[in-house]
Amino acid sequence: MHDILNIIKYDSDGLVPVIVQDEATKKVLMMAYANKDALEKMEETGETWFYSRSRKKLLHKGEESGNIQKIKKVLIDCDNDTLLILVEPKGPACHTGNKTCFYREK
Amino acid sequence: MHDILNIIKYDSDGLVPVIVQDEATKKVLMMAYANKDALEKMEETGETWFYSRSRKKLLHKGEESGNIQKIKKVLIDCDNDTLLILVEPKGPACHTGNKTCFYREK
Numbered sequence: 001m002h003d004i005l006n007i008i009k010y011d012s013d014g015l016v017p018v019i020v021q022d023e024a025t026k027k028v029l030m031m032a033y034a035n036k037d038a039l040e041k042m043e044e045t046g047e048t049w050f051y052s053r054s055r056k057k058l059l060h061k062g063e064e065s066g067n068i069q070k071i072k073k074v075l076i077d078c079d080n081d082t083l084l085i086l087v088e089p090k091g092p093a094c095h096t097g098n099k100t101c102f103y104r105e106k
Numbered sequence: 107m108h109d110i111l112n113i114i115k116y117d118s119d120g121l122v123p124v125i126v127q128d129e130a131t132k133k134v135l136m137m138a139y140a141n142k143d144a145l146e147k148m149e150e151t152g153e154t155w156f157y158s159r160s161r162k163k164l165l166h167k168g169e170e171s172g173n174i175q176k177i178k179k180v181l182i183d184c185d186n187d188t189l190l191i192l193v194e195p196k197g198p199a200c201h202t203g204n205k206t207c208f209y210r211e212k
Contacts, residue, residue: 004212019125019134026132028125031188075208078200082137084208094184102181102190106110 004074005039009081015051016083020093022100023072023086029093030101032061034083046071048087067091110180111145115187121157122189126199128206129178129192135199136207138167140189152177154193173197 008016015033022029032050034042038058041049048061048069062068069087076083094101114122121139128135138156140148144164147155154167154175168174175193182189200207 017123017137019137021134028127028134028190031123031125031183074212076210076212077137077207078202078204078209079207082207084134096184098184101183101185101188103184104182106180106182 004076004083005036005043007076007080008039008083009079010035011081013053015053016081018048018050018083018085020048020069021084021086023088027100028102029069029087029089029099042071042074042085048085061093062090065091065095067093069093110182110189111142111149113182113186114145114189115185116141117187119159121159122187124154124156124189124191126154126175127190127192129194133206134208135175135193135195135205148177148180148191154191167199168196171197171201173199175199 010016014035018034019031020029035051038049038051050059052059067090069089071085071087073086092099116122120141124140125137126135141157144155144157156165158165173196175195177191178194179192198205
């Protein structure tokens with residue numbers, strides 16, 4: 001992940017949007033934000049970490065629920081300002097119990 | 107799309123992040139931002155429209171390149187602040203000519 005860490009363009013709050021996709025089912029599971037610390041934690045642990053804008057702190061996804069996400073692949077977009085992380089989830093991504101946060105369709 | 111338009115929580119700039127996924131291949135193609143006007147245009151045309159933060163204007167995806175994206179499905183996340191749009195793309199999503207903007211892997 002080192003080369004990616006060096007080219008990311010963070011927004012004015014020091015954050016980068018992260019799309020999380022299930023590597024096996026290809027379902028988009030959630031979108032969250034990471035700062036540099038969260039990305040360093042991801043590199044260190046091989047699991048997803050995010051920065052919660054509402055709680056203003058680093059969160060290890062699944063730390064309480066056990067529903068961690070193992071990182072399989074990290075991709076960066078053409079503008080260097082968005083990440084796509086393919087994961088193997090250990091349980092639902094959504095706090096509602098749904099596999100994905102995108103469970104409501106128009 | 108009407109019910110979704112009414113529950114979206116826009117950020118302080120009046121924008122909502124939109125993840126675009128290819129309905130057939132399940133590849134995540136790009137992420138961009140929409141405002142209320144862009145969403146109304148999507149509903150009207152059945153194709154993707156975004157708000158460009160750098161150019162400060164509405165953009166019809168593919169208007170110049172011909173690589174429009176036909177909207178097949180619109181989903182909203184549990185927080186009502188992110189959209190996932192499944193599309194049938196008429197060509198590459200990325201200005202580099204790649205099918206997806208996420209073509210570089212760590």
